[in-house]
Amino acid sequence: MLTATTAGCSGKRQRTEFVPLSEFDERDLISDYNFLEEAAQLADSAQRSRQRLSSAQGPDIAAVRQLQHQARLxxxxxxxxxxxxxxxxxxxxxxxxxxxxxxxxxxxxxxxxxxxxxxxxxxxxxxxxxxxxxxxxxxxxxxxxxxxxxxxxxxxxxxxxxxxxxxxxxxxxxxxxxxxxxxxxxxxxxxxxxxxxxxxxxxxxxxxxxxxxxxxxxxxxxxxxx
Incomplete structure (x- = not known):
C-alpha cells in the first residue's frame, strides 16, 4: 500500500495552494490563521535582529561618517x-x-x-x-x-x-x-x-x-x- 510518507508527501495540503471558496472549511481556516501567525512572528524576529544590528553598528557608523566628513574638509x-x-x-x-x-x-x-x-x-x-x-x-x-x-x-x-x-x-x-x-x-x-x-x-x-x-x-x- 502506498502511504503519504512513501509517496514523498506529508499528508497535509500545501498551505499556499488555492482552495475554492465552496470547499473552504474550518480546517483550512485554522491552517491559514496559523500560517499568518507564523509569518508575523518571523517578521517580528527579523525586525528585532535588524534593530540589534543597527544598534551595535551605530557608534561605528557615526565615527566613519565623521571621519569621512572631516577628511573631506x-x-x-x-x-x-x-x-x-x-x-x-x-x-x-x-x-x-x-x-x-x-x-x-x-x-x-x-x-x-x-x-x-x-x-x-x-x-x-x-x-x-x-x-x-x-x-x-x-x-x-x-x-x-x-x-x-x-x-x-x-x-x-x-x-x-x-x-x-x-x-x-x-x-x-x-x-x-x-x-x-x-x-x-x-x-x-x-x-x-x-x-x-x-x-x-x-x-x-x-x-x-x-x-x-x-x-x-x-x-x-x-x-x-x-
Whole structure:
C-alpha cells in the first residue's frame, strides 16, 4: 500500500495552494490563521535582529561618517575598510571636537628592517619629522630594536625618505606607486589630496633602498596602466 510518507508527501495540503471558496472549511481556516501567525512572528524576529544590528553598528557608523566628513574638509579621501575587518577594528583615529583636530593612528614602517611602530593618536598638526624622531630614539635595554633601527637612527628624519602608497589605483595597474612626503610638513598637509584606507602607513626608506620604489611626481595621481 502506498502511504503519504512513501509517496514523498506529508499528508497535509500545501498551505499556499488555492482552495475554492465552496470547499473552504474550518480546517483550512485554522491552517491559514496559523500560517499568518507564523509569518508575523518571523517578521517580528527579523525586525528585532535588524534593530540589534543597527544598534551595535551605530557608534561605528557615526565615527566613519565623521571621519569621512572631516577628511573631506581637509581635501583628503578617507575610506573605511569593511565592517568587522581587522583594519577597521584596529583603527582608533578620531576627530577631537574640543581641539577641532583629527587624531590619527599612524603606522611607521621601516621597510628594510621589517619593523613597524605605531602612534595611536597623533595630532594632525604634528610635523612628520618630529613624530618620527620619537621612534628613532634608542632607549637603554632595547638591544634588538637598536640593531634593527641603527641605520635609520644614524640617517635621521631629514635623510630618510617618507613614502605613502597610492591607494585606489584601477585594476590592471602594474605594481605599486608612492607619494613622497615632506618631513617638515604637518600630517594634515602631508595627507591632503591623498587617498587613505583606514589610517596612514608611512614607509621609511634609506637612500640606498630608494631605487626600488616607483615614486610619483609632486601632485601626480597616476590612474592608468603603468
Amino acid at each position: 581637509r581635501n583628503m579621501d578617507w575610506r573605511a575598510a569593511p565592517p568587522g575587518s581587522e583594519a577597521r577594528q584596529l583603527n582608533g583615529s578620531c576627530y577631537d571636537a574640543h581641539k577641532r583636530r583629527l587624531m590619527w593612528r599612524v603606522t611607521w614602517r621601516f621597510d628594510g628592517a621589517d619593523y613597524s611602530a605605531t602612534d595611536e593618536k597623533l595630532d594632525e598638526q604634528t610635523k612628520l619629522a618630529d613624530a618620527l624622531a620619537q621612534h628613532l630614539k634608542l632607549a637603554p635595554g632595547q638591544a634588538q630594536r637598536h640593531a634593527l633601527l641603527k641605520q635609520y637612527a644614524e640617517a635621521g628624519p631629514q635623510q630618510l625618505t617618507m613614502l605613502l602608497k597610492q591607494e585606489g589605483r584601477p585594476a590592471g595597474s602594474s605594481g605599486e606607486a608612492y607619494h613622497r612626503l615632506m618631513p617638515n610638513h604637518t600630517l594634515r598637509l602631508a595627507l591632503a589630496q591623498k587617498t587613505v584606507i583606514e589610517h596612514p602607513v608611512i614607509l621609511l626608506v634609506l637612500p640606498s633602498e630608494l631605487p626600488k620604489y616607483d615614486i610619483l611626481k609632486p601632485g601626480e595621481h597616476r590612474s592608468g596602466t603603468v
